[in-house]
Structure formats: C-alpha cells, structure tokens
Amino acid sequence: MDKEKKHISKKVWIITGVLAVGIGIAGFYLGKEKGRDLPATSRHYSENKVIATIGDTKIKEKELKNVMEPLFYMNGKTKMTDEEIDYYEQNMIDHIVTTETLYKDAVKNKFKLDKKTIDEQYSNYMATISKTFGLDEEAYLKQFGITKDEMRKSIEKEAVAAKYIEEKSQVTDKQVEDYYNKNKKDFNQISASHILIKNTDENGKKLDDAKLKENKKLAEDILKQALEGGDFAQLAKKYSEDGSAQSGGDLGYFGKGDMVAEFEKAAFTLNDGEIYPKIVETQYGYHIIKKTGEKEMSFDDVKENLKEQLVVEKQNSLIDKLTKEYKVDVKK
Numbered sequence: 001m002d003k004e005k006k007h008i009s010k011k012v013w014i015i016t017g018v019l020a021v022g023i024g025i026a027g028f029y030l031g032k033e034k035g036r037d038l039p040a041t042s043r044h045y046s047e048n049k050v051i052a053t054i055g056d057t058k059i060k061e062k063e064l065k066n067v068m069e070p071l072f073y074m075n076g077k078t079k080m081t082d083e084e085i086d087y088y089e090q091n092m093i094d095h096i097v098t099t100e101t102l103y104k105d106a107v108k109n110k111f112k113l114d115k116k117t118i119d120e121q122y123s124n125y126m127a128t129i130s131k132t133f134g135l136d137e138e139a140y141l142k143q144f145g146i147t148k149d150e151m152r153k154s155i156e157k158e159a160v161a162a163k164y165i166e167e168k169s170q171v172t173d174k175q176v177e178d179y180y181n182k183n184k185k186d187f188n189q190i191s192a193s194h195i196l197i198k199n200t201d202e203n204g205k206k207l208d209d210a211k212l213k214e215n216k217k218l219a220e221d222i223l224k225q226a227l228e229g230g231d232f233a234q235l236a237k238k239y240s241e242d243g244s245a246q247s248g249g250d251l252g253y254f255g256k257g258d259m260v261a262e263f264e265k266a267a268f269t270l271n272d273g274e275i276y277p278k279i280v281e282t283q284y285g286y287h288i289i290k291k292t293g294e295k296e297m298s299f300d301d302v303k304e305n306l307k308e309q310l311v312v313e314k315q316n317s318l319i320d321k322l323t324k325e326y327k328v329d330v331k332k
Contacts, residue, residue: 039072040079051332052097054104059096064332066146066154067092089332097330101322102161111164118156125155169314176307180299186256187302191293192267193249195222195235196242198285219279219286226275232290241285253295260284267291 045065052059071088072080080088106112126137141148180187197219199207207215222239226232233248240249256264266280270291280287322328 039075040077041072041075041085043068043072043085045069051093052328052330054097054100054328055326057100057104059093059100061332063096064089064092066144066150067096069144093330093332097328098319099157099161101319101326101328102164103157104326105322106160106164111160111167113156113160113163118152118159121155121159122152165315165318168318169311171307171310171314173303173307176303176310177299179310180302180306184296187297187306189253189255189295189297190267190270190291191253192251192270193232193236193290193292194242194244194251194263195219195226195232195240195249195288196285197222197239198241199281200285216279216281216286219288223275223277223279223288226288226290227277232275235288249290250292253293255297263287263289 045061045068047060047062047065049061050058051061051064068085068089126140129135129137129140135143137148140146141151197215199212199215201207206212218239222235226235233250236245236249239245242249244251256268258264259267260282262280262282266276266278266287267289270276270289272291272293274291276289280289
C-alpha cells in the first residue's frame, strides 16, 4: 500500500501566475514548429463576466482567459476533456482569488514593493520569455491579447502577495522547538506489516457485491489464522495483494499522517507484536495489520518538516481570516 502523505488541506501556493502563461507559450511555439497552428482545445471566455468578488473588487473572466488559453496551446492537438478544463480552471481561479485577497490586504496595511523591484521582476520575466522561446515582449503580449499594463500589474500583485504572506507566516526556531516539546508523542514512528485483500480490480474499479463479500470473507479467514498464531510474514507472502507481500507485508516505519486515516487509527492503537483484532477497510481494500516496532523521532529528525508545516498552518489561518474579512465570493 502506498503511503498517503496527509499534508495540510489548503496549502497556499504563491507562485507567479505568469509562469503558467510562460509554460503555455512554450507549448504553443514548440507546437507551431511541428506544424501545429491551433490548439484542439478551446473554451469561450467573456471579457466582463464576473467570476469572483473580493470586497468591492471584481475578478472577471478575462483574467482566467489570460492563463487558460496558453494552457490550451500547450496541449496542442491533444484535446482536453471538460473535466480537465474544469479542474485547471478551478485551480487558476483559486490562485487568482488568493493572490488578489493577499494583495488587497497588503495595500490596506501599506505593504508594498518598490518600483525598482517590480521593474526587475518584469524585465526578468520578459528576458526569460525571449531567451527560452525566442519571443519578444511585443509578440508575447499580442499573442494573448494582454496589455503591458495588465501584465505589469499582474506581476506586481503576484510579487507583493508572495512577499506579504512570507512575512506574515514566519516561524522562529524557538517556536518550532516549543511545539515539538509539547507534542513529542505525535512524532513517534511505528513499524507495521499488513496483508491486503483488494476491493478493486486491476483498473481500480470497485468490485461487484458478490466479489467484495468473497474477498472480505477471505480477509477474515486470514485474520483468524494470524490471531491463532500463524506466521504473519508467510501469510502475507501467500495471500497479500500488496507490493509488500514478498517482504512479508513489511511497511517499514511511518508517522502519523503518512497513512490513510482508517489504517493509521488502527495501527497506532497497537502494542509491539500485536495484531489488530478486526479487518480494517480502506480505499485500497481489506487489511490485516500487525505492529512490529516503535521509535521516537528527535527534534533534529523532524525540525525542517515541522517548520514547513507550521508555516503552512499560519498561511492557511491568514487566508481563512482574510476570506471572511473581505467576504470572498467565488461565483464560477
């Protein structure tokens, strides 16, 4: 079973939206060299339709168009499905709205970057376009119907938002160490072995009811053998449908948040050498779980990841606060 890393649910990714446009440009021009004149994917975007409001600020579809059309060109003759387009649109809208919200609060708090910094950001971006794709500023702006003022303002907002949230979410080494000392047990890792009987077919499709019943019965029979003293590793090698089968079901060490919730909850209740007395069902199937060890993680082991986690939590907290404060309303 793959370890599923449970990251913070709403990470704030402050990367320049123009970078996405740049990637799209790359696809378009490389495509033209291969005789690809028009993308297979298209979607109409209105210039003035409002897709979100942040206080009295209106976000219009034109801003979405500016980042989506290059993406269509990047895909060339590969037609994107409506679901794929919707997915990318939602991500772009989230990014645009988050950036605008942070920028709005930065301005309110008189936080800004000097003209020289913005000039450098703009020049560096255009230099990258020219050097990488042989496309000058005028051609770039003309191709996607973006004015220089619009592009410059977009770069300014991205830069200000990124710097603003960076300063608002700083975490000191002492804060990280204090958190660790108060929550040491949460950083313990355990090792476990498991036997998996899947509830899906080779294509990931859920099995029919009859097959599910059969597989669950098999899992229960294996659990009974294990609880009665059967060799767990040999049972795993014989029955498990997981990649860990040949190593006796050994999953190695993992911490809280590394496994899917149902598996984690069961595994962390066990003592060393103990087998969980019930079948544990997850999205992967039916598990028989045995805890094989436990170790304490030192502060040095977790410091960097913990600091990143605390920074992200502060970012999320700020975004949640500003979303309410500015009455953010996404309409699309």
